Amino acid sequence: MNKELYWSANDIAAAKKYLNEVVIELFGRTQRPVEERDDFLGKIFVVEKPDVANVVFQNHDLYVKNFGLVASFGASRFTLNGATWAHFREKSQKHLAKAGRPAMIPEIAKVYGEEIGFHDTLEIAELERSIGRAALRVFLKAFGIDIDVTPFLDIFQKLRAASAMLQYTSWSGTNTAKQDPDMIVLLARQMCFDFWAICQQFPELEALIRSMSDGRTDQDLEDSVSDFMTNMFAGIETTTASLGWMIDCLSKGPEVQEKLRQDVLAAEGKTPDSVKVFRDEVMRFFPPIPFVVRELAEDATLGGQDLSKGDVVVVSIVALHRDPDTWSDPNAFHAARSEFVEGSPAVTRxxxxxxxxxxxxxxxxxxxxxxDEALRILLTRYKFTNSARDTGFQYALAFCPLLNNSLQIRAISEASAD
Ligand code: HEM
Incomplete structure (x- = not known):
């Protein structure tokens, strides 16, 4: 089976275009008054009000995850629901929780320092790849694994294209002979086998994934592989997308960039509040996951709308982050946004x-x-400038900026010689 041939460049381009249009539509809606927005996108109910979204988020047994064909990658805590989800969650959450303690900051700083802190000249593509390497290393370290991550970066390229195809096929209903869902499911499974072949090059990683499997059947092992792969992929894609948007915003705001740099230098190894506010404002403005999809497990009324079992709802994170009743000047980017500075109720809501x-x-x-660690290093090591006003993007599971060489990076020692 040749997946490169099967997913032709044209197929992938069509999928990317379709997915980008979904995101453009969600952003476009936020530019219109609430009363002029349709409640439905096709047959899908769109949730844009924070209180209604919170009903969906809190009632996870009623509004269950529906990833469509993305679930063909195999079992994972991302896509499962109910007791099976809880069982899978248990396997990875203790590692992730431990890795997210403040005591881990020096180790995280060390990895990012090694990957992104030493370049004298570099292009944005190289910096993005180095950020990806750092995120991968940190993810694996959360599970006690320290290995060369290069082979995983290459398979991520394929996973990105596969995710786009799976989402496109699920949502657009496109079902041409070439995009036969049964074949697509097989191809997604093949990704998992390819991933497992790489893991097996590293005995400690193979042993970890085997130890996380329930260990009774071959299926248990396959599930453990797909769960690990999906966690890894989703974690890295979102973190790198977030940092990409942050670099983009820095490059377009020289004064903000200089102020944050001075704040970092004065904070002596800590992350200053101004950097945290900037971080949150970038994630508000460009949410790395712009929307989530849920399916009703039972009939229910949501936001005044009667819905039936099996109906699909989309919660637009984009719209929550630009809700006119919550945020001041919601469609404008403010690096020092007052709601974040003051810790206003808008943030929790x-x-x-x-x-x-x-x-x-x-x-x-x-x-x-x-x-936080990456931003501290980026701000103190590099100066970013950008000759372009607008930045393109690509959505496939995560919402990523398409950065190019209009974004220039210079090491600080060189830049400060100007
Ligand atoms: C800025 C970076 C990140 C953002 C914005 C982000 C955002 C999200 C969002 C919105 C979801 C829910 C998706 C849905 O319901 O459809 C999610 C789920 C998840 N994320 Fe992240 N994520 C980030 C980084 C990470 C990292 C670094 C990891 C792991 C190291 C990770 C692990 C997970 C896991 C395991 C889930 C599934 C939770 C469950 O349902 O059990 N994420 N993430």
């Missing part, structure tokens, strides 16, 4: 980049520590 409730991000604390 409507800032949900990691979600909230039982299905919230399992790596929130770890991701936040990583971003």
């Amino acid at each position: 409507a800032f949900k980049p990691f979600l909230t409730g039982p299905r919230m991000c399992g790596g929130r604390r770890l991701a936040t520590l990583e971003i």
Whole structure:
């Protein structure tokens, strides 16, 4: 089976275009008054109000996860529901929770320092790859594994394309001969086998994944592989997307960048509040997961709308983050946004980049520590400039900026010689 041929460049381009249009639509809605927005996108009910979203987030047995064909990668805590989800969650959450403790900051700083702190000249693509390497190393360290991560970066390219195809096929209903869902399921499973072949090059990683399996059947082992792969992929994609948007915003705001740099230098190894506010504002404005999809397990009324079992709802994180009744000047970017500076109730109510409730991000604390450490290094080591006004993006599971060489990076010693 040749997946490169099967997913032709045209197939992938069509999928990417479709997915980007979904995200553009969600952003577009936030530019219109609430009363002019349709409640439905096609047949899908769109949740945009923070209180209604919280009903969905808290009632995870009623509003269950529906990842469509993305679930074909295999079992994982991302896609499962109910008791099986709780069982899978248990396996990884203790590792992620431990890795997200403040005591881990020096280790995280060391990894990011090694990967992104030493370049004298570099292009943005190289910096993004180094950030990806650091995020991967930190993820594996959470499970006690310290190995060369290069082979995983390569398979992530394929996973990205596969995710896009699976989401596209699920949501667009496209079912041409070439995009036969049965074949797509097989191809997704093949990704898992390819991933496992790489893991087996590292005996300690193989042993870890085997130890996390229930160990009774081959299926148990396959489930353990797919769970690990999905956790790894989702964690790295979102963290690198977040840092990408942060670099983009720094590059377009030289004064903000200089102020944050001075704050970091004055904070002597700590992350200053101004950097945390900037971090949160970037995640508000460009949420790495712009929306989540849920399916009703029973008939229910949500936000005044009667819905039936099997109906699909989309919670637009984009819209929560720009809710006009919650945020001041919601469609503008403010690096020192007052709601974050003051810790206003808006933040608890409507800032949900990691979600909230039982299905919230399992790596929130770890991701936040990583971003803080990465930002400190980036701000003190490099100066970012950008000749372009707008930045393109790609959505496939995560919402990533398409950074190019209009974004220039210079090492600080060189930049300060100007
Ligand atoms: C800035 C970075 C990140 C963001 C914005 C983010 C956001 C999210 C969101 C929105 C979800 C819920 C998805 C849904 O319900 O459809 C989620 C789930 C999850 N995330 Fe993250 N994430 C980030 C980084 C990470 C990292 C670094 C890890 C692991 C090291 C991780 C592990 C997980 C796991 C395991 C889940 C599934 C939770 C469950 O349902 O049991 N995330 N994340």
